Amino acid sequence: MSAGTLYTLGLGPGDPELVTLKAARVLGAVPVIAYFAKRGRAGHARTIAGAHLRPGTEELRFEYPFTTEIPVDDPRYATGIAQFYEHCAERLAEWLGAGRDVALLCEGDPFFYGSSMYLFDRLRDEYPHEVVPGVTAMSGCWTRAHTPVVHGDDILTVLPGTLEAGRMADGLAGCDAAVIMKVGRNLPKIRAVLAKTGLADRALYVERGTMTGERILKLSEHDGSPAPYFALILVPGRQRTR
C-alpha cells in the first residue's frame, strides 16, 4: 500500500473567501484534516476551513500544551514544544502510513511564521507532500486598512513582536516600511521601539483583519488595552504616488 500525501494548506488571513481555489479543492477531497488550536478555542484555521469541508471528514485536533504561560526563553518552553510537535508528527504519520491523505491546515501562508513548518520538516523525507501557499495575514491587514504598503524601491522589514526591544530596533533600522506580527502582550514594548525609531507616527494597528470583529486604527489612538495575538502593526512605506 502506498503512503498518503501530506497537504500543508495555507488558508489565508481569515475571510473564508480568501482561500485559494487549490486549497478549497484539497479541503473538499481529503479524508482527514489536522489543525492546531489553543485550549478552549475552535482553532483559527479550522474556522476558516469550515465552509469548505465535506461531511464525514476525520479531524485531528492538535492542542498547544501551553501558549503564554511559559515564556519563550524558558528552557521548559523549548522542550515542551518540541515534544508536542513530535507527538503531532507521529499522529500524522499514523494516517499517512495507513495510506490516507491528510491536510494540515494553516492560517495565512504555511512557510511564513507558521507552526505547520515544524511538522512538515519532520515528515517531508518520509511521505509524499505538497504545500499550498496562502494569502498572508499581513496582506489581508494592509488591504483592509486601504494602505498600499511598499511602492517602487521601498525596503520592507517583517518581524515578530516577541523579539527583545534592542533587536527589534536594530531590525527596523533603515527600513521604509515594516510589519510587526504577533503583537499580543508585546504591544507596550512595540510602541516604545517604534517611538524610538521614529516610526510611531505613521503606524497602524489592525486586529482580526478580514474577519468579524475587525478593528483598524492609528497606533497613536490605541488605548493600550490588551491586544490579541492576531493583531498586526503596519508601518506604510514612503507612499510615493509618482
Added chain:
Amino acid sequence: MSAGTLYTLGLGPGDPELVTLKAARVLGAVPVIAYFAKRGRAGHARTIAGAHLRPGTEELRFEYPFTTEIPVDDPRYATGIAQFYEHCAERLAEWLGAGRDVALLCEGDPFFYGSSMYLFDRLRDEYPHEVVPGVTAMSGCWTRAHTPVVHGDDILTVLPGTLEAGRMADGLAGCDAAVIMKVGRNLPKIRAVLAKTGLADRALYVERGTMTGERILKLSEHDGSPAPYFALILVPGRQRTR
C-alpha cells in the same frame, strides 16, 4: 446613475489555481477588466485570469510606454510613467463614471510592489472600490522551493533588486531571512551584495515560480545568464526545527 466599483484584484503568483475564491468570483461577474502588459507580451495578470473570465468581458490593455529602455533614475522615467498612469486612470474613470464595474488585475498582491497602486491612489477618492489581496510571488516561490523561510523570531527583509548596491547592503544588515524581488538585469549586483553580506551561500534563485518553465536552483549554481524580471532571490532564515 451610480458609479461603478473599481475592484483591484490580486491574482497570486502565476498558477491559476492559486487565485482566491473571491477574485475568481469577481472575475466571473465584472463586465470590464483592465491590466498592465509589456509591449509584445500577453500580460502576466491577464494570463492568470484567462480561465476565470466569462465570454464577452470588455478588456482594457495598458501597455507600458517603456520598461528597461529608460533607467529608473532618469527624470524622463518619472515624467513618462506618471503620464502613463494618469492616462490609465482616465480610461478607468470613463467606465466607472458610466456605471460599469471594472476589475483591475494584478500579479501577486496589489499592495505589495504592484503598479495597480498608482491607479488605485488616483481613483480611490472618487469611486467605490474594493481591493482583494492575493498570494504574493514570494510565497509562491518559497513554497515551490520547499523552503520554510521564517521561523519563530526570524527577521525578514524584502527589497527590490533595483536598489543601489550600498543601500541594498544596508537593508540586508541584521536580517535572518531575505527576499530580493525584481531580479532581471540586477543579478550581478545582487550576487555581489549577497557575497559581501555573507548571505550568498544559502541563497536560492527561483524563476517563474508556480508557472510553466519554473526553475529553482542554488544562486551559487546560477551561470549568470540574463534573468527575467519574474525571478526572485530567497535567503532562508535560521531554519530552526525546534
